Amino acid sequence: MPKPLFNSSGLLPGPVLLLGAPGVGKGTQAKRLMDEFSIPQISTGDLLREHRKNQTPLGMLADDLMSKGQLVPDDMVNQMVATRLTEPDTKHGYILDGFPRTLNQAEWLDHQLIGHPLPVVAVNIVVPERDLLERITGRLSCPVCGTIYNIYSEPPKRPGICDREGAKLIQRTDDTEPVFHERMKAFQSKTAAVIEYYRSHGGRFAEINGNLPVDEVTQSIRATLFRLRHHAES
Numbered sequence: 276m277p278k279p280l281f282n283s284s285g286l287l288p289g290p291v292l293l294l295g296a297p298g299v300g301k302g303t304q305a306k307r308l309m310d311e312f313s314i315p316q317i318s319t320g321d322l323l324r325e326h327r328k329n330q331t332p333l334g335m336l337a338d339d340l341m342s343k344g345q346l347v348p349d350d351m352v353n354q355m356v357a358t359r360l361t362e363p364d365t366k367h368g369y370i371l372d373g374f375p376r377t378l379n380q381a382e383w384l385d386h387q388l389i390g391h392p393l394p395v396v397a398v399n400i401v402v403p404e405r406d407l408l409e410r411i412t413g414r415l416s417c418p419v420c421g422t423i424y425n426i427y428s429e430p431p432k433r434p435g436i437c438d439r440e441g442a443k444l445i446q447r448t449d450d451t452e453p454v455f456h457e458r459m460k461a462f463q464s465k466t467a468a469v470i471e472y473y474r475s476h477g478g479r480f481a482e483i484n485g486n487l488p489v490d491e492v493t494q495s496i497r498a499t500l501f502r503l504r505h506h507a508e509s
């Protein structure tokens with residue numbers, strides 16, 4: 276097996292999973308890690324929203340399920356991820372944000388990664404449920420660059436306007452209180468088992484406190500990745 280090359284950060288990230296309930300900060304953190312490690316963020320939620328915007332058959336089917344806070348069928352999401360993973364920017368690693376979300380998706384991913392030079396590392400971000408609603412209902416994002424804001428905790432400099440692009444910020448249609456509760460139900464009934472699945476892998480799994488300032492959470496994930504990757508390779 277060829278020795279992996281390390282990038283300028285001193286770490287070859289390989290496949291990284293960011294797990295956690297709606298609003299724990301997966302997207303916020305994935306974007307920061309992407310910049311630091313020069314690897315792409317693959318958010319299945321973002322990919323599905325792109326399909327929806329382009330009115331593809333997958334997007335039209337996903338629209339109804341997403342607006343109810345329900346999961347899109349595994350086969351469709353797996354196929355979408357498979358296609359994305361064929362792109363050359365995934366060669367040295369990638370951050371899967373919001374995937375896998377069911378045991379079926381996790382097993383499918385394991386199968387895809389047979390023969391991959393680096394094993395997956397999984398990071399579960401934990402925030403108390405009582406703090407998540409404000410994160411969801413306060414979230415705004417930039418339709419141009421994807422920067423994520425929060426009117427309570429991470430406000431833009433000018434209300435409703437992206438600091439980077441000057442674009443008008445948008446709110447996700449599923450970021451309402453009733454849909455948040457449905458998303459939490461889907462998380463508890465389907466995704467909690469995925470977290471246990473990776474926890475049982477031992478050294479390649481870590482849980483981190485996401486209820487800290489954004490920079491501190493980034494530092495904690497960063498340190499965790501170095502530790503887990505070292506473990507994974509030794």
Ligand code: AP5
Pocket residue numbers: 295296297298299300301302303304319320321323340341342344345346347348352372373374375376380410411413414415423424425426428429458485486487488489492
């Ligand atoms: P998806 O888009 O993945 O939504 P989600 O999992 O519900 O997660 P969110 O994107 O809401 O939260 P996040 O953890 O990314 O938090 P963020 O960083 O934005 O999925 C949407 C839908 O698509 C699903 O419901 C389903 O229908 C479908 N889908 C997607 N993947 C699927 C799959 N694999 N299988 C089947 N269906 C799938 O942060 C949230 C807010 O908190 C922001 O305002 C942010 O500024 C703020 N914030 C972040 N960090 C902090 C902090 N440390 N302190 C204070 N505020 C913070």
Ligand code: MG
Pocket residue numbers: 301302303318320372373
């Ligand atoms: Mg997200």
